[in-house]
Amino acid sequence: MKILVGYKRVVDYNVRIQVKPDGSGVVTDGVKLSANPFDDIALEEALRLREKGVATEVVVVGIGPADLTAHLRNGLAMGANRAIHVVAADAVQPLTAARVFLKLVEKEQPGLVILGKQAIDDDANQTGQMLAALWDRPQATFASKVEIANGKATVTREVDAGLEVIEAELPAVITTDLRLNEPRFIKLPDIMKAKSKPIDTIEFSSLGVEAHDHLKTTHYAAPAKRSKGVMVKDAAELVAALKQKGLL
Amino acid sequence: MSKILVIAEHLGGKLNSSTARAVSAAIAVKGEAIDVLVLADSVDAIAAEAAKIDGVSRVLTVARAENAHPLAAVLAPQIAKAAAGYSHVFVPSTTFGKDVAPRVAALLGVAQVSDVMSVEGAHTFKRPIYAGNAIITVEADPAYAVVATIRSASWPAAAIGANNAPVEALAVDVVLPTHTRFIELKQGASDRPDLQSASKVVSGGRGVGSKENFDIIFKFADKIGAAVGASRAAVDAGYVPSDLQVGQTGKIIAPELYMAIGISGAIQHLTGIKDAGTIVAINKDAEAPIFEVADFGLVGDLFKLIPELEASL
Ligand SMILES: Cc1cc2nc3c(=O)[nH]c(=O)nc-3n(C[C@H](O)[C@H](O)[C@H](O)COP(=O)(O)OP(=O)(O)OC[C@H]3O[C@@H](n4cnc5c(N)ncnc54)[C@H](O)[C@@H]3O)c2cc1C
Numbered sequence: 001m002k003i004l005v006g007y008k009r010v011v012d013y014n015v016r017i018q019v020k021p022d023g024s025g026v027v028t029d030g031v032k033l034s035a036n037p038f039d040d041i042a043l044e045e046a047l048r049l050r051e052k053g054v055a056t057e058v059v060v061v062g063i064g065p066a067d068l069t070a071h072l073r074n075g076l077a078m079g080a081n082r083a084i085h086v087v088a089a090d091a092v093q094p095l096t097a098a099r100v101f102l103k104l105v106e107k108e109q110p111g112l113v114i115l116g117k118q119a120i121d122d123d124a125n126q127t128g129q130m131l132a133a134l135w136d137r138p139q140a141t142f143a144s145k146v147e148i149a150n151g152k153a154t155v156t157r158e159v160d161a162g163l164e165v166i167e168a169e170l171p172a173v174i175t176t177d178l179r180l181n182e183p184r185f186i187k188l189p190d191i192m193k194a195k196s197k198p199i200d201t202i203e204f205s206s207l208g209v210e211a212h213d214h215l216k217t218t219h220y221a222a223p224a225k226r227s228k229g230v231m232v233k234d235a236a237e238l239v240a241a242l243k244q245k246g247l248l
Numbered sequence: 249m250s251k252i253l254v255i256a257e258h259l260g261g262k263l264n265s266s267t268a269r270a271v272s273a274a275i276a277v278k279g280e281a282i283d284v285l286v287l288a289d290s291v292d293a294i295a296a297e298a299a300k301i302d303g304v305s306r307v308l309t310v311a312r313a314e315n316a317h318p319l320a321a322v323l324a325p326q327i328a329k330a331a332a333g334y335s336h337v338f339v340p341s342t343t344f345g346k347d348v349a350p351r352v353a354a355l356l357g358v359a360q361v362s363d364v365m366s367v368e369g370a371h372t373f374k375r376p377i378y379a380g381n382a383i384i385t386v387e388a389d390p391a392y393a394v395v396a397t398i399r400s401a402s403w404p405a406a407a408i409g410a411n412n413a414p415v416e417a418l419a420v421d422v423v424l425p426t427h428t429r430f431i432e433l434k435q436g437a438s439d440r441p442d443l444q445s446a447s448k449v450v451s452g453g454r455g456v457g458s459k460e461n462f463d464i465i466f467k468f469a470d471k472i473g474a475a476v477g478a479s480r481a482a483v484d485a486g487y488v489p490s491d492l493q494v495g496q497t498g499k500i501i502a503p504e505l506y507m508a509i510g511i512s513g514a515i516q517h518l519t520g521i522k523d524a525g526t527i528v529a530i531n532k533d534a535e536a537p538i539f540e541v542a543d544f545g546l547v548g549d550l551f552k553l554i555p556e557l558e559a560s561l
Pocket residue numbers: 013037038120452453454455456478479480481482493494495496497498499509510511512513514515516517520530531532533536548549550551
């Protein structure tokens with residue numbers, strides 16, 4: 001079985017995001033970029049399934065600008081067999097990303113597609129569900145445990161009410177939650193090995209995907225700031241203050 | 249004119265308050281009709297509750313055995329079919345809505361607006377990105393239906409009680425997939441207030457130190473009638489179950505009182521509490537970032553301070 005993994009590059013989660021003063025975007029020049037944390041988890045899960053003999057090949061997919069190669073090499077160094085780079089100059093919206101994944105799915109015929117539950121830049125949380133709909137296959141979102149046997153995935157999902165377990169026939173789309181696993185670190189020799197692994201490059205325009213974007217972002221703003229409060233000296237003063245506000 | 253379809257969220261035969269919050273967002277669109285769609289195996293009790301929500305024009309129901317559990321692959325085709333003729337489909341931005349709404353949007357061939365914080369016009373919305381560190385204004389093409397998830401913490405629940413909207417059964421003629429099956433829901437049985445709708449929340453972080461120590465948080469919360477929450481570090485360390493996590497990847501909440509105890513205040517945690525009324529921080533590190541957003545800060549050891557707080561109540 002082949003597994004396709006979404007491997008998006010985003011602004012590193014430790015970066016303090018600054019909105020440009022003219023509201024035209026956020027500052028991305030010179031800031032550290034990393035793999036979307038949920039995608040590292042997706043890749044780790046795919047690698048573990050390969051190590052268990054459930055999967056035979058793990059392919060990382062990135063949709064983005066020409067300089068995405070170094071990022072995809074990290075995915076290869078972590079252990080993916082090969083990478084697919086869909087070259088798109090502009091950031092693609094989730095529906096477009098899902099349509100791209102559908103094209104790749106038709107070509108690659110994977111048994112499983114594992115994506116992150118959300119990309120921490122747009123925080124959309126859409127692509128996996130959209131792909132599953134377009135592909136007309138099961139989705140198991142927010143996964144914290146995955147078991148594959150007898151042509152189906154048994155997935156534990158983190159939902160508001162607790163943990164939900166569902167069963168999905170393969171092929172299927174899984175999206176990862178943080179507690180699914182802890183991604184491995186990349187070792188130096190693996191970086192060397194990754195240099196010889198193949199990266200297929202596909203032009204976005206050659207896929208015949210409609211990139212009609214129904215949504216336009218017209219303005220970026222910094223969030224309303226909470227004003228700094230007061231420090232109280234002890235428990236009694238805190239209780240008194242909260243009682244005065246009618247909170248206790 | 250706009251016609252809005254709000255998808256009801258429910259569990260165990262009861263309507264979730266996220267539904268009335270999504271109705272508030274629908275009211276802000278100022279359209280001509282707001283219909284609530286209830287998909288369940290037995291719909292009557294849920295529909296009766298939904299019919300009482302202020303602003304609701306009609307409640308539409310689809311009663312099918314397959315709708316006993318909220319499987320996105322099963323619900324989405326029915327919602328997409330029911331959406332014909334509506335300009336907007338609003339779904340609560342809970343794990344239920346986040347799971348099903350994009351599947352609906354893709355079936356309709358439209359993009360989705362996630363986590364709507366405010367409605368600026370029928371096709372203009374504000375939503376957070378980068379864990380709430382930027383707020384964007386998004387304009388949707390009026391030629392297409394808008395599918396959106398509604399960020400519950402940004403919207404008060406529409407009043408329940410005065411309305412008496414008609415309830416109508418809807419026939420949606422679609423073949424449902426059988427490739428996805430519900431197995432079980434493991435719920436932590438708790439008689440404490442629900443984290444997402446509680447007016448007071450007490451959260452513990454890594455500073456609490458262990459599963460056993462977390463009892464001090466539970467006891468204090470019980471004393472003041474609060475729900476219990478936690479940071480990701482506390483959940484990862486196994487102190488509490490994952491459904492108590494507050495933050496970017498946990499629950500986004502807006503209680504009147506939020507008490508963060510032994511929580512440093514990482515940006516991903518703060519995202520979950522931005523809309524809280526009053527934030528209290530208790531931390532032994534005076535430099536902890538949580539104090540930058542706290543209305544009341546108290547520096548010290550939580551194991552000493554919590555008993556003192558209890559004594560002062
Ligand atoms: C993609 C991504 C998503 C994330 N999503 C979330 C999320 O949804 N929610 C979330 O919470 N985090 C999330 N995180 C993790 C987040 O970055 C932090 O790691 C986490 O919030 C830290 O939890 P904490 O404050 O409990 O632990 P720490 O940062 O370790 O802080 C513990 C605090 O306890 C204090 N303390 C220790 N002992 C005592 C004592 N005896 N008395 C008083 N104070 C004491 C310490 O001074 C310290 O400030 C996410 C991270 C990533 C990368």
